[in-house]
Each structure stands twice: as C-alpha cells, then as structure tokens.
Amino acid sequence: MSIQEMTAKIRDGQGFIAALDQSGGSTPKALAQYGIEPNEYNGDSEMFDMIHAMRSRIMQSSSFTSDKVIGAILFEMTMDRDVAGKPTPKYLFEDKGIVPFLKIDKGLEAEENGVQLMKPNPDLDDLLARAANLGVFGTKERSVVNAANREGIKAVVAQQFEIGEQVIKAGLMPMLEPEVTITIKDKAEAEAILREEILTQLDALAPNKQVMLKVSLPTEPNFYKPLVDHPRVLKVVSLSGGYSREEANAKLALNTGMIASFSRALIEGLSAKQADTDFDAILNATTSEIHAASVAG
Template sequence: MNQKQFDVIKNGKGFIAALDQSGGSTPKALALYGVSEASYQTDEEMFDLVHKMRSRIVTSPAFTSDHILGAILFEQTMDRKVEGKYTPDYLWEEKGVVPFLKVDKGLADESDGVQLMKPNPGLDDLLKRANERNIFGTKMRSVVKAANREGIRQVVDQQFEVGKQILAAGLVPIIEPEVDININDKAEAEAILKEEILRELDQLSEDQNVMLKLSIPTEDNFYKELIEHPRVVRVVALSGGYPRAEANDRLRANNGLIASFSRALSEGLNDHQSDEEFNKTLKDSVQQIYDASVS
C-alpha cells in the first residue's frame, strides 16, 4: 500500500470522483453527455467514446487534487492511457489524485429484498493486475431494496468476505451496500445496515482497514459511528439518483461524510461544449461538491 495515498484519502479535504460506469450504464452516461447510440455500432466504439469523455474530464484544469482526493475507474479505463500514461499513473503522477478500481461484475437478480454481487471467479487475477497498474483501492456495489434483515445480512457478509480478499492483495476495499433512495422503508433499512456493518467492522484486525460507500442517510449524521470507527479509512456517499443540488444539500447535513458522485459530477457536461464551456461547467460542479463535502 502506498502510505502517501493512504494519508491523502484518510486525512485530505475533498471528494472522490466516480468515473466507473460499466458496460450496462455506459450508453446512458454517453447519452447524458450528448453522444447518442447512433454514434457507435460496437462495444469497442462505445468504450472508445466513453474513454474520450473520461479523458476530457481528468485532463481538465478543473480536475485537480485541490478538490478531488481520488477517482474510481472502470477496468478498461485502468488499462487505457491518458496523455501517454496509463490512467492510474496519470491520475497520481500528474494530478495527485488517488486511483481506485471498480471490481464487481454487476448485480444478481433480486432476492430477499436485495441484489447481491454476481460471482467473480477472476477477482484474484484482476487484483494482481490492479497492483501492477498502481491502483490503491477497489469498489464493489450491492443494492438494498427493502428493510429485510436476512437480505441485508447477506449483502454485508458478501461485501466483507470479498473485502478481506482485496485486503489480502494489499488494496483498500470500498464496501458499497447501496440503499435504494426510492424505497418506502429506507430509514429502517439503514438502521439494519448500520448494525450489520458495525458487526463486521468490530471483527476486523488492526491491520484491516476499509472504506464505506453509502447512500446519504435519511436521518442526518446517522452514520457517525461508522465514520468514527477505527477500522474505517473514510465514509463516502453516492448520489443515488438525486440531482446534484439535492445531493449536495443532503451531504452538507452529514458531518464527516464526503461525496463519491458519478452522475452528479458529470451533470451538465456535453460533448459539444467548447473547452472553455466544458471546463467552466466542470469547475462549478467540482466546487459545489467539494463545498458540500467539507462543510
């Protein structure tokens, strides 16, 4: 583990940019960016276009370590280059931004009110490649869709089981059990989730440190115990579908919780903007998300 990167994530002021849209979410991300599906015929062309979009974001003068602590990458992005350097090296060496990697393979079908992660038999090989590409940590997502204790326990058990595999590879896992912001029993689901996460955190050894990525809670400062837990490096929040302004307002009410936004970060960016327009829009987004994260 890179100790300097650990210190940036643990103690830095700012937020984590989520640039990890995968195959299933890439068409929507491109459409929001003004690139229609008619612009590409193959997956390869689609991924070329989304890499061009991500490259434009990370090379922008608005994308710096003054406001951004880390960036979560899709596997293909890790293996592609930005200005002649592999993306993780470009982020750290040129921008001072710590690189993370999305490692899950998507969601299984819903059962017991949750969606677990799909099996990932190639994870060890991916973690080896991540180390070779100078990745600091990883991210993996499950989804909670009901306050079902059995389902939520399955989610947390799976997340921490895989998290320990990631820790053993020398990387810091971001545990992400997202609670769907649209469910009627969101607050109840969050209460169960916090109990289950604390149970797992209390079983970790002193050399096992994880991050958490959670939906912004219904009750302000509800995750205070998680933020202050000695085994937690940082707790970050996903925007979860909230528009950026609302996500920022909700985030601002939670002390110590910082953003890890995807759609909310790229909101307003468009392929047809001039560099001046693009950079100004991104700068405004970054500043707003930063302000909400450090308030």
C-alpha cells in the same frame, strides 16, 4: 505517491472521490447525459472509445484538480487504457496527485430477500494483482438493498466484507458499497439494519485492517457517524443515488465527516459538443460545489 501518501490523502484530504466507473450497462445512459446518442456509435467497441474519451477529457481538464478531487474510481477498461500517453492510474497519481481506485464487481444477481448480491467473480485475484501492478490504491464493489429485509441485508454485508478481506490480502484498500435504493418506502428501516450489520462486521475485523464504505445519503443526517468514527474505517463516502447534484450536495453537507463519490451528478451539465473553455468552466463549478458539500461537515 506511495501507499502511505495515498492513505493519508484519502484519510485527511479535503475533497471528494470522482466516480468515473460506469460499466457496460450504464455507459449508454452516461453517454446520452453527455450529449452522445446511441446512433452516434456502432457497437460496444466504439461506445467504450467514446466513454473513455469523456473520462479522459474530465481527467485532463484544468478544473479536475487534487485540491478538490482526492480520488477517482475507474472502470476496468479505463484502468487498462492510457490518458495523455500514460496508464490511467499512473496519470492520475503522477500528473494529478489523485488517488486511483478500481470498480471490481461484475454486476448484480437477481433480487432475493429484498437485495441484489454481487455476481461471482472467479478471476478477482488476477484483477487485483493487475491493479496493484498499475499503482491502483483501492477497489470498489457494489451491491443493492431494495427492502428492509434483515436476512437480505445481512447477506449483502457479509459478502461485502468477504470480498473486502480478499482485497486487503492483495494489498489494496476495499471500498464496500452496499447501496440502499433511495426511493424505497422503508429506506430508514433498511439503513438501521445496514448500520447494525456493518458495525458487527467492523468490530470483528482485525485491528490492523481497515476498509472504506460507500453508502447512500441517509434519511437522518449523521446516521452513519458511528461508521465515520470507527477505527476500522478509513473513510465513508456517499453516492448521489439518483438525487440531482443540488439535492445530493445539500443532503451531503448535513453529514459530518462524509465526502462525496458522485458519478452521474459529476457529469451533469457536461457535453461532448462544448468548447473546452465552457467544459472546463462547468466542471470547475461542479467540482467546487461537490467539494464544498464534502467539507461542510
């Protein structure tokens, strides 16, 4: 697929984006959910081998198809490895017709002003160049909002757009992810500040530039519709954020034009111990449910 084809697939595609980008910190939890306990591997090397095996199995499954899955977000180590004898991004767009993205942030700073900014990323330009060479279409970067603190949220959004400009300069599509923690008491207030700050930044973006946004499912359905409809936004996607898959799908279906980009909710019910037929059947049901919620609006 060319860049133009990938752009069209994300803009017009009737499906969702799979988040296969668990980092070092979240990998043990993902493996445990997949039925692999910490005593079954020795050290980080074996752990990352096992998570890559899980991701490869998902990607190669007959149930992981481009009619439901339009994109996939990869961890850096996944991008650098092979699936079925090909570099992972190449396998995705050549064999599956699925658009590859790369998680680029290096984790979170300690909380300040109710938010967690992204840690410094001095080697980002090199990483972006490597990703572009491998055929990656876009990137994803996560920061976290834990309170309706205007100063903190303003800093989060400013940092997201600053990194986004760096990504655009490298010829890639930035997916900005200012996640609002779903359990905070002032979630709706935080979302109101976040939407306002994002719209301010979008309005200041040059007419020839676009970004994607990845947000928590809003308290009020269609609250992010002004972002969905903004000409500087290619697509708005949502994370499951701790909701069960059933609950996340139900909430997503109420939001017109927003699609899923689930991680934990995607692998819910899958197990390393399952036979391929059972694995494929469960993944088929999962992708069908998430796809239905993504196109419901």
